[in-house]
Amino acid sequence: MADRDDLSNAKNFHLDMPARSEPFFLKGSQSLDWGMQNRLARIFHPASGRTVMLAIDHGYFQGPTTGLERVDLNIVPLLPFADALMLTRGILRSSIPPSAPRGTVLRASGGPSILKELSNEQIAMDLEDAIRLNAAALAVQVFIGGEFETQSIHNMTRLVDAGNRYGIPVLGVTAVGKNMTRDARYFRLACRISAELGAHFVKTYYVEEGFETVTASCPVPVIMAGGKKLPELEALTMAYNAVREGAAGVDMGRNIFQSDAPAAMIQAVRKVVHEGVKPDEAFEIYRELKSKP
Ligand code: R5P
DSSP states (O other): OOOOTTHHHHOOOOTTSOOOOOOOSSTTOTTSOHHHHHHHTTTSBTTTTBEEEEEOOTHHHHSSOTTOTTHHHHTGGGGGGOSEEEEOHHHHHHHSOTTSOSEEEEEOEEOOOTTSOTTOOEEOSOHHHHHHTTOSEEEEEEOTTSTTHHHHHHHHHHHHHHHHHHTOOEEEEEOOOTTSOOSHHHHHHHHHHHHHTTOSEEEEOOOTTTHHHHHHTOSSOEEEEOOSOOOHHHHHHHHHHHHHTTOOEEEESHHHHTSSSHHHHHHHHHHHHHHOOOHHHHHHHHHHHHHOO
């Protein structure tokens, strides 16, 4: 039993110091509840306010993508370098060690394969399973201007309602249809609609003209999507420009796991995103790491 003598002498209430109250570091996220903020802090690094997410969810509509044939061999060694991992629950359960990722962003929409109309998605997982898997966030595709635009928005709003109930943030992923123009005007529209309707953060592609207007007009954090494989220096330059123009980090897949040296590439991306290292210098870092056995 604890010693009850001298209890009053041991107390120090620091009456001269006001209670500390730290503002949460992410744009537009100050009013979220503790659990939601805690999950976002497993995705975004509190020191830089940014994230390097590794996207490996491609199989949910296109099967075994190049570089993802064996997640256990190709992706697991990269996990120490990723702030968060974006993937399906099937790959999480089957191939990812529970001790490895800091944050997991679970793909929660799906349905059509590459053989069908991609915008015809539905919600593809239950919140209860996301909680069971300790997800840091859920990701849902939003097809603005697509054939099933309204359905995809409703998928997102239903997940946002469920996520708000349990403290799980939702990532609205801008999906661009084949015939749509990828410009700042389109991405401003898509990101703003997602944020207005409740997405806690948004993923979108980079555009060279006016990307800063996309990030400025979106009230929640915007993450840059990687897109098709580019030469490493170009991919590093795109990431550099995106964060300089207001992105809160990147969610890159093929530009990392299809690189000649994925571990070197993700480390170079980290330098750009978290330390603001210029693309040329980051490329040198990539080449140096690549040359090491
Ligand atoms: C987009 O539709 C999905 O989220 C992708 O499967 C994935 O995130 C794309 O990553 P990346 O374009 O960087 O390979």
